[in-house]
Amino acid sequence: METLYSITPLLALLVSLAAVPAIVSSRNMNAREAWTFAAAFIKFGLVLSMAPFVLQGGTIHFTIAEVIPGVPIALKVDAFGLLFALVSSSLWIVTSAYSIGYMRGLDEHSQTRYFSFFAISLSATIGVAFSANLLTMYLFYEMLSFATYPLVAHNQDHEGRVSGRKYIAYLLGASVLLAFPAMLYVYVQAGTLDFTAGGVVAGNVNSGTLLVLALMLTFGFAKAGIMPLHSWLPVAMVAPTPVSALLHAVAVVKVGVFCVFRALTGTLGTGPLSDAGIGTIIAIFASITILVSSLMALSQDELKRRLAFSTVGQLSYIVLGVALLTPAALQGAMMHITMHAFGKITLFFCAGAIFVASGKKYISQMKGIGRRMPITMTAFFIGALSVIGLPPAGGFLSKWYLVIGTLESGQIAFLVVLLVSSILNAAYFLPIVYRAFFCPPEEDLYKNESIKESPPWCLYPLSITAIGCLVLFFYPQPFFRLAQLAVSQIMGG
Secondary structure, rough: OEEOOOHHHHHHHHHHHHHHHHHHHOOHHHHHHHHHHHHHHHHHHHOOOOOOHHOOOOOOEEEEEEEEOOOEEEEOOOOOHHHHHHHHHHHHHHHHHHHHHHHHHOOOHHHHHHHHHHHHHHHHHHHOOOEOHHHHHHHHHHHHHEEEHHOOOOOOOHHHHHHHHHHHHHHHHHHHHHHHHHHHHHHHHHHOOEEOOOOOOOOOOOHHHHHHHHHHHHHOOHOOOOOOOOOOOHHHOOOHHHHHHHHHHOHHHHHHHHHHHHHHHHHHOOOHHOOHHHHHHHHHHHHHHHHHHHHHOOOOOOOHHHHHHHHHHHHHHHHHHHHHHHHHHHHHHHHHHHHHHHHHHHHHHHHHHHHHHHOOOOHOOOOHHHHOHHHHHHHHHHHHHOOOOOOOOHHHHHHHHHHHHHHOOHHHHHHHHHHHHHHHHHHHHHHHHHHHHHHHOOHHHHHHOOOOOOHHHHHHHHHHHHHHHHHHHHOOOOHHHHHHHHHHHHOOO
């Protein structure tokens, strides 16, 4: 495997941080948003520039500082990290555009603060994606928690403050009490925290200790939303919809499952986990989360809360894929990071567009709304197909590989979990589409001629991500190739 030493990963990380002073000092909203777009496009360009080398099987390294002997704060761009960085940096551009339509459409307060912390959050996300070891990943993980707290508590009312406190308490509490001690123990036993193909603890701990470490790292990165450490996620819905899209589709929750993926495969190792049967135990926790959260989603009338519980389950699809420890399952889990991101961000964009245009946030109020907002609800339908896992949307492909992974592992019970949960996904999404297009409109919706499609800055982004869901079904090759390479690197060749 060829190695290149370059400052490009650091530049990709820093570009949005560098934009924060310009955003804060901007004298008008146009200048502020221009700096946001400039940073977003430059970040995506830097990430994209590393793709040709990584697609040839190479890795890119950069050491920031060595504060602990043998454990530097360092960056490494490999196939898996690049896949995640491409998803997050590309969708930041779309989310920035959507934020303009949403925040201006509702005349939200503190928009400068909002865009500033959005930029910081994306720097932390790229830092996690390009982390070369467990310490670096942990530091950027914590940075993301602090950066997103002001976004969750953006409304600054009682509900916002309570939700913000619960959000930070869950994420910091889990990481400090579980992930951090596990990281210390790994360092003491192995003398390193680098991510390697076979893991760094092989031969240093017994199977019982390995199980404890696996559970501490899995639940310690609570952004993954595995039950019972999931309840921060629905309460975070108090935030503005673009924040919800960031939290539940791109940055925060995907950082959680990415960290679990890295810790299990790069620190503990797929071989030791498989030999000790630990993957099955983690898969059971993931399966319970998938089924219970899907049932809870069925009972939610508020659209964003239904999407939130859906996210809890969809994240555990990724954890389940990791826990199965087979090549197809690992590949499916990686691809689901991409497919779910595009599908779920589309759904959140649609929920926000409906609220901007009509003020409605409850599903029971949305009868006939598809007649007034046909583009929005068509996009919602496409996003729902992707999350359910039906063609012609990209989510079908990631779930296909997860199903193949269950067959490879011989774990038929987990195949049943995937199939049953997909039926439940359809049960909580498709009635929304039916209600929007085929039910008579509510009286107020019927009489209110002013209700129509949301402003262009809301409408165009959700249309782009919906089209992205379709494109990823017919042309998944770039992400498919990165996932293939990543699996090869994780499995040691």
